[in-house]
Amino acid sequence: MQQKIISKDAAQRIRLSVCVIGRNEATHLPACINSLRQLDILDVGYETIFVDSASTDNSVLIAQGGFDKVLCLRASQLLNAGAARNVGTLHAQGDWVLYLDGDMELAPEILVDIDELIRSGKTSDGLCGFTENVYPDGSRDLIYFRGNFAGYKCRMFGGAVLLPRVKVLEAGNWSCALYAYEESELYSRLLRCEVNVLWYDHRMVEHKTPKVALKHKILGAVVPFRSYLGKKFYGAGQVTRFTLNNGNFIDFVRLKPHAYLMLLSIVVAIAATPWLSWVAGGLPILTFLVFTIFQGIRSAVNYSCWIVQLVFGFWRLNPSFYPIVDQILIGTDQAAIDQDCLG
Numbered sequence: 001m002q003q004k005i006i007s008k009d010a011a012q013r014i015r016l017s018v019c020v021i022g023r024n025e026a027t028h029l030p031a032c033i034n035s036l037r038q039l040d041i042l043d044v045g046y047e048t049i050f051v052d053s054a055s056t057d058n059s060v061l062i063a064q065g066g067f068d069k070v071l072c073l074r075a076s077q078l079l080n081a082g083a084a085r086n087v088g089t090l091h092a093q094g095d096w097v098l099y100l101d102g103d104m105e106l107a108p109e110i111l112v113d114i115d116e117l118i119r120s121g122k123t124s125d126g127l128c129g130f131t132e133n134v135y136p137d138g139s140r141d142l143i144y145f146r147g148n149f150a151g152y153k154c155r156m157f158g159g160a161v162l163l164p165r166v167k168v169l170e171a172g173n174w175s176c177a178l179y180a181y182e183e184s185e186l187y188s189r190l191l192r193c194e195v196n197v198l199w200y201d202h203r204m205v206e207h208k209t210p211k212v213a214l215k216h217k218i219l220g221a222v223v224p225f226r227s228y229l230g231k232k233f234y235g236a237g238q239v240t241r242f243t244l245n246n247g248n249f250i251d252f253v254r255l256k257p258h259a260y261l262m263l264l265s266i267v268v269a270i271a272a273t274p275w276l277s278w279v280a281g282g283l284p285i286l287t288f289l290v291f292t293i294f295q296g297i298r299s300a301v302n303y304s305c306w307i308v309q310l311v312f313g314f315w316r317l318n319p320s321f322y323p324i325v326d327q328i329l330i331g332t333d334q335a336a337i338d339q340d341c342l343g
Contacts, residue, residue: 012045015118017092017165021084022102023053026062028208033066035105042115048331049091050102051084053323059102064332072327080231081159082182083323086174089165091328095123098162100205107132107203114162123164126197128157129204135211142203146295154199156184156255160207167195177242177319180235181256185243188251221305224312236306237313245319258295259306262287266307 018036022029029050039046050063054075063070071087073079085099096118100106110129117127131143147155161183168174171189175182190197212220212228220227227233236259243249253260265287272283291300 014045014047014093015095016042016044016046016098016114017088017094017096018046018048018098018100019051019085019088019092020049020067020100020102020104021051021053021081021088022055022059023079024055024057024059025102026055026057026059028103029059029062029066031105031208032100032102033062035107036066038106038108038111039114042111042118044115044118045094047093049088051088053079053084060329064329066331068331070327070329070331071325072329074324074326076321076323077231078177078318078321079323080176080179080182082174082178082186083176083321085182086176087323087325089168089173092165094165096126096162097165097168099159101159101207103208104131104160104205105208107205109202110200110204113200113202117162122196123166124193124195126161126163126167126195127200128154128161128197129200129202131158131160131205131207132203133207133209135209137211139211143207145199146299148199150199150201152199154197156187157197157199158183160205161197163190163197164195167193171195175242176322177317178235178238179313179316180229180232181239184255185239185248185252188243188248188255191251192248218301218305221302222308224309233309234313234316236309237311237315238317240310241314241317242319258291258299259303259310262291262303263307263310 016039018039020032036048047069048067049069049071050067051071051073052060052063053073060070060072069091071091073084073087089097098114113127113129117125133141133143143158145154145156145158167190168186171186171193174186178185187197216228220229224233239252243252262284265283269283288300288304291303
């Protein structure tokens with residue numbers, strides 16, 4: 001194989017590392033790779049890293065054709081997004097790390113914001129923007145995070161975010177133990193390090209994702225077996241126990257207070273049952289109605305389902321897990337990806 005020819009000046013200092021994670025993303029990776037080529041117009045040194053979570057398709061071959069470095073993790077039932085991002089962060093060289101998933105495409109609208117941040121040199125700042133879900137039937141849905149306002153420190157972010165690498169490491173890096181809510185858990189620690197992750201009202205990524213029917217969403221949110229969420233179903237319980245053990249539970253609750261308020265109403269109702277039986281049913285119902293009025297019925301239902309997930313997942317935490325890197329591959333000539341797509 002030929003060594004990959006990088007158009008960027010090899011002597012240019014790397015300011016930005018793009019860390020893309022995925023498992024069996026062969027269908028989406030070519031589009032992801034093509035979208036990253038937009039970064040050339042920024043005229044800053046950057047590198048691209050793909051962290052593969054034991055794919056069984058040809059994701060690694062495709063990634064070699066489009067990324068500077070490919071990190072192959074050893075297969076384990078405990079692998080998760082946070083573990084892959086943890087490894088990618090350790091291997092990154094840039095001042096900032098742009099985290100994406102393999103089924104995402106970087107949107108051009110966010111490029112100016114990324115460029116301005118990198119040129120500012122403020123390595124305690126990060127940024128995030130809208131994720132636009134794109135479904136197989138061609139429909140689209142712009143994802144909003146409640147409480148995020150343009151130009152202000154965001155209340156939460158998802159899998160697409162630009163963060164200062166030194167601050168991620170200072171905060172303890174991404175957790176390797178969580179199946180879900182790894183972004184909010186990390187953010188609860190980043191806030192202690194006075195990181196300013198600003199929200200921009202710009203589209204940041206397109207996210208290719210399946211469309212789940214409403215009945216499957218409801219069943220999958222309360223029944224762990226064959227849930228569309230997979231092992232993410234257990235994330236609420238994992239992150240609750242993890243933050244309790246880690247000492248950042250209160251910081252995490254500040255980011256997701258409503259679910260815990262719903263839980264508190266149920267706990268208080270159960271505790272009060274011997275003396276005030278009407279409270280047992282009244283307080284949780286009242287809490288649900290308040291959330292419905294101010295947050296909407298969908299949010300109220302989500303908070304209720306979250307409690308079920310917390311109960312099931314509380315004992316599913318393996319805090320000692322750390323992924324093993326089996327291979328580190330250097331990118332190859334672009335012809336590899338073209339040949340694979342044709343074949």
